Amino acid sequence: MSLVNFTTREITCKIVYYGPGRSGKTTNLQYIYSQVPDDRKGRMVSLATQTDRTLFFDFLPLDLGSISGFTTKFQLYTVPGQVYYNATRKLVLQGADGVVFVADSQLRQLDENIESLQNLQANLLEHTIDVRTLPMVLQYNKQDLPRELILSKEELDDALNFRDAPAFPADALHGAGVFETLQAVSAAVLRKLSDTGAGARR
Template identity: 60%
Template sequence: MPIVDHATRLITCKLVYYGPGRSGKTTNLTYLHSALPSGQVGSLTSLATRRDRTLFFDYLPVDLGTVGAYKVRFQLYTVPGQPYYKAIRQLVLQGADGVAFVADSQRHRWDDNFESLQDMHANLAEHGVDARALPIVLQYNKQDLPPSLAASVAELSAALNFRVVPEYAADALNGVGVFDTLRALGRTVLRRLGAEDGTVAGRRANAALRTPVYAPALDAPTGQGVLTGAGVAA
């Protein structure tokens, strides 16, 4: 559940980017950090070794403007995808308000995507979370590769999207689909807050989310649209 601080009028949501190793999770956060206005993002913390791209997690706080009278902050994390970091994935996933599953579209990573998705469900269950009730978005990264190397969105959707959640083709290295993924996940998380939270913040969030544009926030500089708080202006 997002943390609502009534004293400071701040709603903080934890979003976790999950997926197999080197699928593009860190690349998503790196692109967001470079593309967003400096006043809206904090430092990008990345812990890495020579062997692994992300040893523990990447963390990027993003200020999204306001929902009603409340400011919104997303804390974005990634998890290490390598199998031997299961305990760390469990730790980072704890308390997540939403998950972006970043699948690697390369055909030789097909089994890796399945194993990572199953691992995500198992880790959520360890925390007593029903994955069917948690906001989840699927991103099919590396769609810039030729069909001989990358599975199509239709193929990946049929194999992975059994819950029929929002899904996006992506080339995270160049920013394609990066804002779409964050926008969809953030919007779903805040709508859930508005539906479940009986507090003033929750009611205001729910009311604000019915307004098409209510606070300028994330402007996608590559022309992918504007994420206004949790609302969308195409």
Template identity: 75%
Template sequence: MSLVNYSTREITSKIVYYGPGRSGKTTNLQYIHAQVPEDRRGRMVSLATETDRTLFFDFLPLDLGSISGFQTRFQLYTVPGQVYYDATRKLVLQGADGVVFVADSQRAQQDENIESFRNLQVNLLEQGVDPRTIPIVLQYNKRDLPDVLSLDEMDDLLNYRDLPRYEARSLAGAGVFDTLRGISEQVLRRLSQRFGRAVE
């Protein structure tokens, strides 16, 4: 749940980029880091190997500016994709307000995508979070590579709940901000619904 500080009028939301290893989660954050002006972002923290396999997590804080008089900030995290880092994934997922699931569109990665998506649902449930209510968007990444599944095939594989989904080529940056906007909107809208309830 987003943290709302009424005294300093700040909203802080945590968004986690989830997905199998090498699907492009870190690349998403790197692209955002490179594009956002320095006064709108903090340092990008990467606990990674020399070729960017995430060991623990990547972290990038963003400042969205003022919304309704509230200074609104996002904390973007990635999780490590390797199956055995499940304990770490659970830690990073803790307290998430929204999840971007970054899927690898290559045909050869089908099983990895399904496995990772399942793992996400399991880990959310384990933390008492209903996967049907927490904001999740899908990003079908690497659309520019040869031998990728069609969008319909990807939907059949992962999107049986009709979640918002975005095509992306995260290395080139295409679709990265569309995805971020999509999840931001959902997370903040959910927050405004909470305000709504509070008003009633």
């Protein structure tokens, strides 16, 4: 649920990048952070575990406008992909206004993608968040790999996109599809906020 600060007239929305290990969640955030002007972003914070890490930072988008005179700020989070960090994933998901599911396009990673998507649904259910109405965007990363190693967008849609959510092929390492994904999920979050009224978390 979004955080409303009436003193500064800011609405802060939380977007979580979810997906299996090494799918490109961290790469997405690092690329976004590198492209956002310094005066529009906070410090990137990294919470490292032994084999994975959670990143987050906040930023003010340049062109998304305001809601009822409130400036919109976004906090972007990643979750650790490894199965044994599920408690951390649950914690990071708490209060999410939108989710980007980053899938690894490699054929050999399809089962991991499906397992991670099912894990996302289960964890959202624990937070009583309806996966059918939560703003969500899928990103099919690593589309730059040789064609024989990866699944097409259509094949990944068939396997993963049960909601017919917006989905974007990407090469996060070089930035392709990264901002298209972010813009889509940001717009979906703002639409929901506008439809339901600004959130109540303070």
